[in-house]
Amino acid sequence: EVQLLESGGGLVQPGGSLRLSCAASRFSFSSYAMSWVRQAPGRGLEWVSAIIGSGGTTYYADSVKGRFTISRDNSNNTLFLQMNSLRADDTAVYYCARGLNFYYYYAMEVWGQGTTVTVSS
Amino acid sequence: QSALTQPASVSGSPGQSITISCTGTSSDIGSYNLVSWYQQHPGKAPKLMICEGNKRPSGVSNRFSGSKSGNTASLTISGLQAEDEADYYCSSYAGSSTLMIFGGGTKLTVL
Numbered sequence: 001e002v003q004l005l006e007s008g009g010g011l012v013q014p015g016g017s018l019r020l021s022c023a024a025s026r027f028s029f030s031s032y033a034m035s036w037v038r039q040a041p042g043r044g045l046e047w048v049s050a051i052i053g054s055g056g057t058t059y060y061a062d063s064v065k066g067r068f069t070i071s072r073d074n075s076n077n078t079l080f081l082q083m084n085s086l087r088a089d090d091t092a093v094y095y096c097a098r099g100l101n102f103y104y105y106y107a108m109e110v111w112g113q114g115t116t117v118t119v120s121s
Numbered sequence: 122q123s124a125l126t127q128p129a130s131v132s133g134s135p136g137q138s139i140t141i142s143c144t145g146t147s148s149d150i151g152s153y154n155l156v157s158w159y160q161q162h163p164g165k166a167p168k169l170m171i172c173e174g175n176k177r178p179s180g181v182s183n184r185f186s187g188s189k190s191g192n193t194a195s196l197t198i199s200g201l202q203a204e205d206e207a208d209y210y211c212s213s214y215a216g217s218s219t220l221m222i223f224g225g226g227t228k229l230t231v232l
Contacts, residue, residue: 044124044226045210
C-alpha cells in the first residue's frame with residue numbers, strides 16, 4: 001500500500017526552527033509533486049507549500065514565504081519542510097500529501113497521518 | 122487572498138441527497154477547472170473525493186459528484202449513509218500569485 005509517514009514535529013519556542021520529514025514508500029516518489037498542508041487546532045486545512053517531482057520548482061503560501069523551505073531527496077524517497085522563525089500561529093498538524101503526477105500538486109491523492117507542531121514559550 | 126466560502130454545516134437523512142457549495146471568485150474557481158473536494162473524519166487525514174471539478178479518484182463511491190457554475194463549485198452526495206458524516210473541504214488553484222486555497226470546511230451531519 002502507498003504510504004507517507006511524517007516525523008519531526010514537536011514543541012518549539014517562538015522564533016525557533018524545526019525540520020519535518022515525510023518518508024514515502026511503495027510508489028515512484030520522484031514521479032510525483034508533493035505538498036505540505038497544515039491544520040491548526042479546531043480549524044480548517046491550509047495549503048503550505050509544494051514541490052514538483054524533480055524538486056526543480058517550489059511553491060509557497062504567502063503566510064510562510066521566506067520562513068519555510070520545502071525540499072526533497074528522491075534517492076531516499078523523502079520530503080522535507082524546514083521551518084524557521086516559527087510563530088504561535090504556525091501551531092498545527094502538518095500533513096504531507098502526494099499530487100496526481102509530476103507537476104500536479106493541485107489535488108492531493110495520498111496523505112500521511114500528520115505530525116504535530118506546537119509553537120509556544 | 123481569502124479562503125473559499127463554504128456553509129459551516131449541512132445535514133440530511135440516510136438515503137437523501139445533499140449539496141455543499143464552495144464559492145470563490147473569478148480569480149480562482151471561476152478561472153480554473155481545478156477544484157478538489159476532501160472528506161475528513163475526526164482525527165483522520167483528509168481523503169480526496171473529487172478532483173478537477175468532477176473526477177472521482179479510483180475507489181471513491183459514485184454517490185459523490187462535483188460540478189461548477191461560474192465562481193461556485195458544488196459537491197453532491199446522493200444516497201446519504203452514516204459513514205458520510207464528516208467534514209468536507211473544497212480547494213482550488215488560484216493562479217500564479219496565490220496558488221492554492223481551501224474553503225473553511227463544512228460539517229455534514231447524517232440525521
